[in-house]
Amino acid sequence: MSDKEYNKILIATDGSENAKKAARSGVKIAALSGAKVIALYVVEMESVGITPETVHRDYLASMKMAVSEHMTREQWSEFARLADDMWKCERHRHLEEKGSDVTGYVKDLCEKLGAEVEIRIEEGHPANVILDVAEKENVDLLVIGTLGKTADGRFNLGSVAEKVIRNSPAELLVVR
Template identity: 30%
Template sequence: MYDDILFPTDGSDGASAALEHARDLADTYGATLHVLTVVDTSSPHIGMTAEGHDEGTTGMIATEHDAIEPGMVGEEHDIADAIAERATGLVDEAASAAGDVETVTAVAGGDPHSAILDYVAEHDIDLIVMGTHGRTGVERYLLGSIAEKVVRTSDVPVLTARADDED
């Protein structure tokens, strides 16, 4: 039924919850699990923008990077390399957590929901399994949702998982 399953990750709690589902489905169907992270180059804060509920930003954006490695001036500071390293770390960590499931990792750049859908089309993906942040009301309306955009516009089925509020 499923030969190729895409797991887009931003390192958030919602993504971690979705990984368990993606891994189980890939194992059940003998599918290849594609692990993708998208560096959001469409926003003014270039980087991965995974906002956690209470812990602030969990992904890599310019302001978080500045807090880790202050000083935008100087040869030793290359934000593009730091973002690429963080993105590679996210997909490698998720692939490692997939255990014995066959995995393929990728890092893409651009608008996250568009990059996810482009990856689906280019790699003949059968199912997308992704996390949500669980926003509701005005927060969801104002901030939007990558998962919601993918669900609305994807040509393949999308399974979404939300991190339990108690976790």
């Protein structure tokens, strides 16, 4: 089959229920068309300032470091910097593990339906990374989920989905 409508399908996922529904739809299309799936999860690291609140959030850092009750401003700044770095490393590790689990779901679907799959875990702002990968990989179809319905039953389009929809270089399948 040399005239495939879809050769490469990018499935961007965050592990949410809508993303799983989108993944199921995207993988079915890939299996039917013989397309390769790129399963993408984006690690988004928020910038964190060195504040007392940051230090208090990092229980592990607090337990690992002996902190005297009376620290100088310089000691506090160094402690906060170290705790902030530890928090960032731990958060990054956690998000990469989540990315492996989430893309593993797409991989399992692909294996069940006989679709080829490539797993990608990238770092950055989700919408920007999704659009960059779609363009660089020259995908034919980009599949994403939305945030779904609000408590009052209205359809709510997430900011990542909205930016991707407005700027996609490829056809889109948006699943809610």
